[in-house]
Every structure is written in structure tokens, then in C-alpha cells.
Amino acid sequence: MSPPRVFVVDDHALFRAGVRAELGSAVTLVGDTGEVDAAIVGIERERPDVVLLDVHLPGGGGRAVIEAVRTTTPDTRFLVLSVSDAAEDVIGLIRAGARGYVTKTITRDELVDAIGRVRSGDAVFSPRLAGFVLDAFAGDLPAPTDPDLDQLTPREREVLRLIARGYTYKEMAARLHLSVKTVETHVSAVLRKLQLSNRHELTTWAADRRLL
Amino acid sequence: MRAPALDPTTGVGRLRFRRHPTDRLATGVAGGLAARWRADSYVVRFAFVVLALAGGVGVLAYGVAWALSEPPGADDVADPVVPERSVAIGLCTVAVLLVLRSLGLWPGDGIMASAGIVALGAALMWHGDRRPRSSVDPFERLVTGQFSLPRVAGGLLLVGAGLVGLNGDQRLSSVPRIGASLALAVAGVAVVLGPFAGRLVRDLRATERERIRTEERAEIAAQLHDSVLQTLALMQRSATDPRRMVLLARRQERELRHWLYGASAESTTVRDGSRTLAREAEAIAAEIELDHDLPVELVVVGDHPMDDAATALLGAIREATVNVAKHAGADDVAVYVEVNEASLLAFVRDKGCGFDPTAVPGDRHGIDASIRARLQRVGGRARLETAPGAGAEWELEVPA
Numbered sequence: 001m002s003p004p005r006v007f008v009v010d011d012h013a014l015f016r017a018g019v020r021a022e023l024g025s026a027v028t029l030v031g032d033t034g035e036v037d038a039a040i041v042g043i044e045r046e047r048p049d050v051v052l053l054d055v056h057l058p059g060g061g062g063r064a065v066i067e068a069v070r071t072t073t074p075d076t077r078f079l080v081l082s083v084s085d086a087a088e089d090v091i092g093l094i095r096a097g098a099r100g101y102v103t104k105t106i107t108r109d110e111l112v113d114a115i116g117r118v119r120s121g122d123a124v125f126s127p128r129l130a131g132f133v134l135d136a137f138a139g140d141l142p143a144p145t146d147p148d149l150d151q152l153t154p155r156e157r158e159v160l161r162l163i164a165r166g167y168t169y170k171e172m173a174a175r176l177h178l179s180v181k182t183v184e185t186h187v188s189a190v191l192r193k194l195q196l197s198n199r200h201e202l203t204t205w206a207a208d209r210r211l212l
Numbered sequence: 213m214r215a216p217a218l219d220p221t222t223g224v225g226r227l228r229f230r231r232h233p234t235d236r237l238a239t240g241v242a243g244g245l246a247a248r249w250r251a252d253s254y255v256v257r258f259a260f261v262v263l264a265l266a267g268g269v270g271v272l273a274y275g276v277a278w279a280l281s282e283p284p285g286a287d288d289v290a291d292p293v294v295p296e297r298s299v300a301i302g303l304c305t306v307a308v309l310l311v312l313r314s315l316g317l318w319p320g321d322g323i324m325a326s327a328g329i330v331a332l333g334a335a336l337m338w339h340g341d342r343r344p345r346s347s348v349d350p351f352e353r354l355v356t357g358q359f360s361l362p363r364v365a366g367g368l369l370l371v372g373a374g375l376v377g378l379n380g381d382q383r384l385s386s387v388p389r390i391g392a393s394l395a396l397a398v399a400g401v402a403v404v405l406g407p408f409a410g411r412l413v414r415d416l417r418a419t420e421r422e423r424i425r426t427e428e429r430a431e432i433a434a435q436l437h438d439s440v441l442q443t444l445a446l447m448q449r450s451a452t453d454p455r456r457m458v459l460l461a462r463r464q465e466r467e468l469r470h471w472l473y474g475a476s477a478e479s480t481t482v483r484d485g486s487r488t489l490a491r492e493a494e495a496i497a498a499e500i501e502l503d504h505d506l507p508v509e510l511v512v513v514g515d516h517p518m519d520d521a522a523t524a525l526l527g528a529i530r531e532a533t534v535n536v537a538k539h540a541g542a543d544d545v546a547v548y549v550e551v552n553e554a555s556l557l558a559f560v561r562d563k564g565c566g567f568d569p570t571a572v573p574g575d576r577h578g579i580d581a582s583i584r585a586r587l588q589r590v591g592g593r594a595r596l597e598t599a600p601g602a603g604a605e606w607e608l609e610v611p612a
Binding site for chain 1: 605
């Protein structure tokens, strides 16, 4: 498989330069910018496989970028790279359609791995985000509007706990006697629930911070 | 009787008119009439009011006008107001009033003089104010306006009306009359001084906001100076020691995040200042990073007040983590704490050298024993999973 075509959107020029130098040959960088409008134009022109997207951007934030190109370039996938691992920063972006979230302290190899995963349509959670999802989906709802979306299966819960405990997908697969593919399927299912569920915790979290 | 000719431009009969869609206080009749006559709508309004005082003629006239009116059109284009027509309407009103007086439809000279002066003053103040009525409330207009001749004249007329009322007709019982007169006088003063008072309040608010901003800036500057700038200086001096740089950066990140986001970054369920499992776990993670130069990846799900069980669990987490720092040779350690209905659960995992649990050196065995003993005292348990070269993971659990 050819290296993924990656577009970087981050308003810190230093960080963009760092990512360019670090990713090097592992990916094909097709562009980078620090502005929402330029990002929208660039993404629509280059149609990258993966966009590395910062949460906070002048002129609307990462969410504005995702929403603007969602219909024009549906095949482009978004990986949120944030300096903050506050869940409220990222929940809005995940609910807007991002496939994954990692902090900027991630190592180079982990980042390359995460880009590959997001490109192939899988989900990438940081330990902290896994912890947040477990928090948000804790307990039974008195009357879930959609049990398929509003509750995690025991297996999904197990997978999230292992992410929070610092396990890689490979280590998880070995521990749970599953294939890596099956682990990825579980994580993707959790991502879908995170995006579509109307669970009270998710909506109030996001609404409190005017993310919805 | 001949049917009224239709106006070719509006499609409305000559005797008829459209009620005004936007220039309206009640039904838009006065606004519609004013637009039709190209006069100021407030002049028409005050004419109705003054006539209403004279034996209810104004009410009757308003009713007739309403009956003759049509519903508002979608896009009525207003012709510019002609000031002379406003004056003409005012004079017509005076003429009608004189006729009514001679007919005996008259509540008294004092009242009518006051009402007339009030109407004149108000018409002066609002004259030429063509903003949509809905967008600005009258009080705001009162305090945001500028000093101007019409405003001062209008206000003084109101004061004058009050004084006329005080000295005027004696037939009414005096208490309500004096009350109304005083109210008029006060209203006049308010109209004249309104902009001044409004500006004063705005200035005070602006000063207060500026003071708060300055204080916030000073606080942020102090915080950044004490923390971020110090750390950056230390990092420049540690440039040859990447590990130390990473730790300095991490410590600063944790501190700054704590300062920026406060308790919300740590715990979603307990928001007051009390000690909780989540907060204490954060504190332990920070302390170990500082004392042992080992990055700690901490995730806490749920929270729990501090009690014997939580204290025991935190003690065990601390020992397990220190153990990793001293012996595992790992790059970092992951600590996961979960609170569920039945128990408090923690995992301490490293990807270091691992070891054979059956053949451990003495000091390690001591730590293992103390972790287990600590948890057993509160009815909990500890389980260790490790092998040489495979890292290690403690599973620690105490009943909630």
C-alpha cells in the first residue's frame, strides 16, 4: 500500500515543521496550513487520505473544518491531534466525524500507526479518551432511547479499559485471544456510539461547552 | 353614494388606508394614517390621546379609523415625512378641541393644558426618530440618546406641564392631581438628564471591566512567570539531558493544565474542594514524576470520597509505581483507576524488564508483600502478572 497522503492543519508553525520532519518518508505530506479557510480549500483540492487536525484554530476550530468538507470530500478521514487531553475539547470533534484522537506527546511510531489505522477506517483512542468514554457510558440509563447506541457491550468496555491501561491493539488482541481486526471492530463500534448516542452525559458535556 | 375611487398605486380606496406593519404601538392605525398623510406618527398618536380626554372623542375617532383601515401590506414604501403636515395636524387637533370645549365635552382647562403640553413635549422628543419601534425599547432610547434641543425642550415642557397641573384647575380632588403633576415633573427631569445618567453608568461599568481585566492579566503574568518561564529556563540548561527535559516539560504541562482547567480536568463527578480518590491519584502521579523521573500516564474513571479503602488503594498504587520507577527500567508507567458499584480498581502497568515472581530480590519481595498486606487489611486483593522481559502489571482491588 502506498504511503498515506496526509494534510496537516495546526496553527503552530513549529508543530507543523516538527510533524513534517518527523513523519518524513512514512507518509506523503500534501499540504499544511494553520487557518480554517485555507484548510478547507487545501483539503478539497488535494483530497488527502488523512487530515491531522488541531482542536483549537483561529476562525472556527477544527470542527469548522470537518463540517465544511464533510460532504465535498467524504473519503478524507480526520485524526485529531491536540495538546490538551481534556475530553471536552475533543468530544465535539469526534461527534462531528473525526475517527480518532491522540495527544501531541505521542511518539513518532505511534503517530504513523494511528494515521494508518484512521486511513483504513478504524478508530484511534488515547488512554485518556478511553477513560472519558467509560465515564460517559457508565451506569445504566433508566430508559435508553436506543439501547444499541446508548450502552457499551461488556466486550467494548473491556477493550476500552485495556486502552486506558496502556495496551496497544496488538497487546489487547493477544490478551483477549482475538485478532487485531476484531479489536479494531470493537473500537470502531465504540466510536460510532460516541458519535451517534444521545446519552445524557455526552449531550450535557458537549452542550455545557456549546459544542453541539 | 358613490363608491370610493380606488387609488391606482396602492389598490386601496381613497378614504381608506393600510395599517402600518412596523410603525405601530397597538394596531398600526396611527402609523398608517401618518404614512398616508406623510406626517409624523407620534403627532397623530398624541392627537388621538388628547382627543380621547375630551369626552372620549379620540377613542371614537380611533375606532372609526380602524374600521376604515386595511390590513398592512407586505412592502409598503413610506413617503418622506413633511414637517408642515405634522404641524397642520397639530393645529387641526387644537381646532377640534376648541369646538369640543364649546360643546361642553371638556374635563377642565388645567387637565387639557397639561395634556396638551405633555403631548407637544413628547412629540418634540420623538420627532424624526424613525427607528423601528420593536428594536429599541423606550427606556433604552431615554438613556442612550444624545443631548439635543428637542430633548431638552421636551423635558422642560413636561416639567412645565407638571407645574401647570399643580397650579391649575381645582375641581379635581387634589391628591391624585398633585401625584400626577409630580410624576410629570420627575419624568421631565429624567428625560433631560437621562443621557447623562446613562453615560455615567456605562462609564462606571467600563472602568470596572477594565480593572478586572488588568487584575486577570497580572495574575496570568505572575503564574506564567513563576511556572512556565522558570521551566523554560531550566530546560535550556538541561539541553544535554533529553530525559530531564521531557520530565520538566511534563511537570510543567501538568501544573499548567491544573491551573487552567482546575478540578474539571481531573474529575467530573466531584466538583467541590474536598479530597477525592481522583485528586489524590493525580497528586501521587505528579509526585512520582517529580521524585523518580518517571512519566505516569494516569486515567481515572469515576470518583470516590477518601475513606480507608481509597487510602489503602492509593498507598498500594504508590508502592507499585515506585517499584516500577526503581526496578523496571521502563520509559513510563500507565496507571488506570476505576470506581464501580462494588469496588475500587486499579491497574499499574509498565513495559519494562519484568521479572520472575518466584525468584525476586529481597527488597522487591518486601514491596510485594506490603502491597498485598495493605489491601488485605481492608478486604481487598492484589494480583501481579509479570515475566522476565514482558513488563509487569498489578491489578489492585478493594471493596467500595
